[in-house]
Amino acid sequence: MESSYDVYSRHKIIVVNSLKIMKWYGYNHLEEIIVRRRDDKLYKFREGDFKRLCRQDIEDMLLLLVQNKLSNLNIEERYTLNVALRMFTRRIVIQEHVEDLQLGVESYQKKINLQRPDSYHSDLRKMTAYTAYPDIHGIIYEDELNRKRLMRTDELHKFSDGTLNYVRTALSNIDQRIDMDYLPNRKWSKQDKQRDQVMIQAIDKKLKDRRLMRNLEKFVGENLTGETYGC
Known part of the structure; x- marks a missing residue:
C-alpha cells in the first residue's frame, strides 16, 4: 500500500x-x-x-x-x-x-541494451580538449591514447568510474587554474568554466549514485553477479 x-x-x-x-x-x-x-x-x-x-x-x-x-x-x-x-x-x-560485457563497464541503470557512447566525431581533431562541444551538452576530452573523444552528459552511465574520475580531475584543474602538462596552454573563458562546472556536477552525481548502489548491495549480501568492481 x-x-x-x-x-x-x-x-x-x-x-x-x-x-x-x-x-x-x-x-x-x-x-x-x-x-x-x-x-x-x-x-x-x-x-x-x-x-x-x-x-x-x-x-x-x-x-x-x-x-x-x-x-x-x-x-x-x-x-x-x-x-x-x-x-x-x-x-x-x-x-x-547491469553488466555490459561489450563496453566492459559495470553500471547501475534501467536501460539494459547499452550501446557504445557516441564519443567519436570527425571534427574533434580540430577542437581544443576539455572545451564544450557545440550543439551537444558534452565535453571534449583526451583518452589514454591521447585521442580526442566526446563525453555527453546523457551518456555518463556508459563510462567507467576511472574515465569519469579522469575527466573530472582535468575539469577541476581547469576550474582551479592549476597548470598541468596534459592540459592545453590556453586562456579558459568564463563560458568554458561554466560548462565545465555543469559536467563536474553531472559526473559527481553519477559517481555518487553508483557508490550508493554499491553500499546498498552490501546490505543484501555477496555481489549478486559474483564479480568485483574495478575502475
Missing part, C-alpha cells in the same frame, strides 16, 4: 520513531513508518512508498538497523523493518545492476 501524498525528501533520516505492523496470512507488513529527519520533523510513509523515497533514505534506515540504533523498537518491529528493507534493496539491485 502507498500513501496518497508525496514522501520524497532530501533530509537525512536520523531515527525511526515507530512502526505500525499489519499481520496478513501469517506475514507482517509495514502499514505505517514514522521517521524523524535532520530537519527535526516527523515524516510518515508506508512500505509501498519505498520506491518513491530517495535511495539515501533506504541506506539511512539500513544503517540504523545494523548499527543497533533502533533500540526504541521491539524485536518484532526491527525484524519486520529489516526484512522489508532488504527485500526491497535486493529487488532494485537485481533490477538495475
